[in-house]
Amino acid sequence: AQTVTQSQPEMSVQEAETVTLSCTYDTSESDYYLFWYKQPPSRQMILVIRQEAYKQQNATENRFSVNFQKAAKSFSLKISDSQLGDAAMYFCAYRRRTGGGADGLTFGKGTHLIIQP
């Protein structure tokens, strides 16, 4: 079974600074997807960024980027120029790549990100 570990229950960063959220995972699969989801106080889960395991290039979405280390099974999220609106719970998630069909996401326990004004 796959597991996802987020070792930082809470992180705090000053507005406009950079912060990195850690995630490690364990799987015997070679092909899979990794995600970071954001859950603000509204509770709506929003996809921040995704990474395909077969791609060596790290994914980037504006101020959000990942450091994907496949051999180390590490998938960290870097948020640059932090903004007050970035304050939320962040969840790292894993999904194996299948030939078809449904597979649920496996989530980490989450990191609560606080932005200090």
Added chain:
Amino acid sequence: DVKVTQSSRYLVKRTGEKVFLECVQDMDHENMFWYRQDPGLGLRLIYFSYDVKMKEKGDIPEGYSVSREKKERFSLILESASTNQTSMYLCASSLWGALNTEAFFGQGTRLTVV
């Protein structure tokens, strides 16, 4: 935009009651999921469905059942609610197939069993 709608944001039920949590999606997605979210535990998969009338157990199916009579609707059923089922419940949907990876979530139902 994909929309996943859960019928209630807050629900209070008594121990032993039969509880229905409803979820509807409007993007013709084949896959639908029910997760439970608890502080310090993240999201855990209860059940999922990849087609009408098809269902698969997730990681924590005990005490729950599901129903999918129509493609757009996926219901989570607590046959006899217990206090340890007090939690946030999140519904999600996604397209079938390996190339379609993103799951879209509803706004969550916070269930309290007293």
